[in-house]
Amino acid sequence: MTVSVLVVDDSGFFRKRLTEILTASGQITVVGAATNGREGVELAQKLKPDVITMDYEMPVMDGISAVREIMAKQATPVLMFSSLTYEGARVTLDALEAGAVDFLPKNFEEIARDTSQLQNVLINRVLDIAKSQPRARAAITPRKPAVPVQRTAIAPQAERAAARTAPQPKRHETAGTNPARRSVSKTPARQYSVVGIGTSTGGPVALQKVLSVLPASFPAPIVLVQHMPASFTPAFAERLNKLCEIEVRQAEDGDLLQPGLALLAPGGKQMMIENRGGRGRVRILPGDERLNYRPCVDVTFGSLARSFPGKTLGIILTGMGADGREGCRMMKQGGAVVWSQDEETSVIYGMPMAVATAGLSDEVLPLNDVGLRLIEGVS
Structure with missing residues (x-):
């Protein structure tokens, strides 16, 4: 055909x-x-x-x-x-x-x-x-306040409590036993040293939807890996920062991971995370020509698995290919938690399918649920 x-x-x-x-x-x-x-x-x-x-x-x-x-x-x-x-x-x-x-x-x-x-x-x-699922997009309104808001000492706890008690949409349920299609039981809320999110085709819009619902007080650092050229990632980080209450910026060598901060891997290079006295520190390395992806989800997730075994949450969203599968496998071997996007809401069901069919997904989620589950599941 x-x-x-x-x-x-x-x-x-x-x-x-x-x-x-x-x-x-x-x-x-x-x-x-x-x-x-x-x-x-x-x-x-x-x-x-x-x-x-x-x-x-x-x-x-x-x-x-x-x-x-x-x-x-x-x-x-x-x-x-x-x-x-x-x-x-x-x-x-x-x-x-x-x-x-x-x-x-x-x-x-x-x-x-x-x-x-x-x-x-x-x-x-x-x-x-040609195999993708195109949809009309709803515009996402920038959420950064025009004037910095002064928060009281109890504001972060109050914000998280309000977010967790807000009405939640029904979770996606899919019949059948195929691990790539079924919805998996919710994992208990826990503390994570870092949340890693990897994506490719369809990822820019998917990341906007996920990150724009998070409160400024989100309690864990976030690292983002989006397959994208070097000239695009600065503009993308700026766009995400305007749309989100959390801070988003392109990662630089030596950056420290912080709660409420999302660092985007620069295009054309590789981002690794080191554990320095219990805190994550970014290492930016030249892009290896032998790797298909620069940045590569497997490289970043593999470094998270080594630096914070059992203390990471890995999330794989829409994208072509299987980048992220081996990184998630390393995470799981250390006791970490992995979520993947479901087929119905993925623009291209490649990367999340690779993770789910390998039996690595603790939860398979529709895109609109991912941000809400982060608020609910990360303490």
């Missing part, structure tokens, strides 16, 4: 080259091409492609507006093309929040050179996101 693709781009050269690469795979058929976002929306409704590739800067209607309208009218997996700049990162994050599934850098020189590696990345990415 071939995957049908609609190409939306105002560059005639890019449309032609993209069509040639995708068609040459033998697994993909380009069913149409549009020169602007408005044409893209109209052709998406008419042709009903399996995947849409989308530029972000176009006349008549830009790519982000087109993605929003497509998701509202004919939800379809969208692969965005963006520049590897700070502004490109900001626009791409807007597109992902609007409903795009994933992105690739728009590098005309690489495409013109026709490298086999580039072709394989492009073809495999299109085939992978």
